[in-house]
Amino acid sequence: MPKQKRARRSLVYGSNTFVSILVFLAILVFVALIAERHPLRVDLTDSGEFSLSEQSRKVVASLPEPVTIKAFFASASPEWLKTKDLLETYRYHNKKIRYEFVDPDRQPEIARQYEIRDYGTLVLEGFGRKETVLSPDEEAITNALLKLSRKEEKKIYFLTGHGERSLGEINKVGYSTVKSALEKENYAVDELNLMQREQVPEDAAVVVVAGPKKPLFPEEVASLEAYVKRGGKVVLFLDPGRDGGLKEFARSFGIDVGDDMVIDKLSRVFGGSYLMPVVTQYGGHKITDGFNVATFYSEARSVRPLEEKPEGVTVITLASTSENAWAETDLERLHKGEASFEEGQDKPGPVPLVVLAAVDSGKFSKVDTTEKPQGETGSAKASGHGEKDEDNVAHAAEAEPPMGYLVVAGDSDFVDNTHFGLSGNGDFFLNTVHFLAEEETLITIEPRKKEGQTLMLTQGQARLVFWVPLVLVPALVLIVGLGVYRVRRAQR
Known part of the structure; x- marks a missing residue:
């Protein structure tokens, strides 16, 4: 009996462990799927260096159709990672934006197809149109997205x-x-x-x-x-x-x-x-x-x-x-x-x-309204539209x-x-x-400023900063080390 009980107990415990592992893995997969479909990004920088401006977010959120971005960079280019982070930020705000990197040296046929002459060029395709961006920054990309999505053709x-x-x-x-x-x-x-x-x-x-x-x-x-x-x-x-x-x-x-x-x-x-x-x-x-x-x-x-x-x-x-x-x-x-x-x-x-x-x-285009014919002024008042006309003139003057x-x-x-x-x-x-044609810049986005913050300490705080990390912590480590040494020596 004791052996059967132990076997049964081992089976129960083993089954519980196996089920617990399966549940834990299922939770991990579930969390991973949620994170994949609904990722959460938090920019902790004070200047918002890794976030899009409010103007860009509005433009990106309003895109009704998919947009594909081809980025032409050399594989070892230091700008490759920076641009990838920026494009990933655009994709975070709208999954309809997709991007891919193309090395003009390894895939010259694609570079010729898009008439690429310089590294760092982006080609945006969408809405049946194509826009080329020579400077891979937020302002240029957002303006290109605006041009693609705009229905008006100048x-x-x-x-x-x-x-x-x-x-x-x-x-x-x-x-x-x-x-x-x-x-x-x-x-x-x-x-x-x-x-x-x-x-x-x-x-x-x-x-x-x-x-x-x-x-x-x-x-x-x-x-x-x-x-x-x-x-x-x-x-x-x-x-x-x-x-x-x-x-x-x-x-x-x-x-x-x-x-x-x-x-x-x-x-x-x-x-x-x-x-x-x-x-x-x-x-x-x-x-x-x-x-x-x-x-x-x-x-x-x-x-x-x-x-x-x-x-x-x-x-x-x-x-x-x-x-x-x-x-x-x-x-x-x-x-x-x-x-x-x-x-x-x-x-x-x-x-x-x-x-x-x-x-x-x-x-x-200035019109002198003070020399209107008397009859015209009188008819306007008689028709009851005199005040509205004056409002229209004032509004036109302000524009x-x-x-x-x-x-x-x-x-x-x-x-x-x-x-x-x-x-x-x-x-x-x-x-x-x-x-x-007023197409040189549709949106102006100010560059992020990386500014250091001055830390002002009182005299007491300055003394604390000096004594704790430079004196007390090393002294404490030294005392603990001596104590361990004494204890081990006494046990010999």
Whole structure:
């Protein structure tokens, strides 16, 4: 009997132990599944270094469709882990965001497919679109997600009817590369014939006039002028000797288009001709912020800010040649190959080639309501809408009018099919369009500041900090050690 009882007892205890182990493992699996599906992250840093800003969280939470992010990094890159932590934070807030890392050296076919030129590039795909991020930080990624999810598609119009560059031509002088690049940036590109319209369409984000060979009609110029004055954005590419009748239009906004051609000796260093000035000097503006790549302009004219500018207009030089260039005014000698710099006649470098005018549309849209006809004022009061009209006028006065912009470049060749991919030409053009279309930065996120905190101690606290870790703890360890030594010696 005792043996049977012991066997039964062992079986019971063994079964209980086995069941307890199974229950414990089941609890672990259950907790792991919950943690996998509902992870909990706590950022204990004071600056929130490992958290997304409130703006980013709202954008990420509102994504209705999946987004895939491909991160192109070298496997041993120190930025790889940092970017992975950031992308994992985005995924934590929305499981519809997925990411994968691609090493361009090990998978060059994928890098070619996505036209990757630099390490650290992110490509976001979703909503049937694609966005490329060159700087893998929170601000750039959040803005790219906003662009992907936005249903509105901004429209870029190219003027036609005067011998301008054609968007459909795939030859050397065509603009098919420009059209393709803009469409990759999620813009809608279309042609605009102002001879068939009374004004520039309301959905126009930017209007580009690229190298007109024939002058525009006065009505067309008036339409462009009215468009800029009501907050529109216009880009003019005017080749030497052909201003398309737009010279006075540019001058009315503080920009002088020169009757000359720029010669640059520095071009020989880059293997070009004297008639292809190289630009490495850029003005201080959002378009050129951080832009340090050379751009090339084939047979360009000078474009300068006027000394006396109209009221409400601010003019900024965006791109200038080096001091080795000059603007040649004697074009006949130039065509004969006899051109040389002549003091007092030619304009020395640096020669400005691209200029931007910012136009305060409020200066051109002010309406003097104090000189309304008596009958009109009386009828408004009689109809009972006088107070509402006054409220509308006051509300309109409080609203900030939009800024109009005019960008003038002295060359249309620099973004044709031959030169668009040359150095920074295409990037400079796209930067300009992004700024004018208000796409350069949708959300601004301040960088996290890692600041140390000063620890202020009283005199008593300072003494305590000194005596406890430096004196009392070592002394206590020494006393315990001596006591153990004495005890062991006494037991021998």
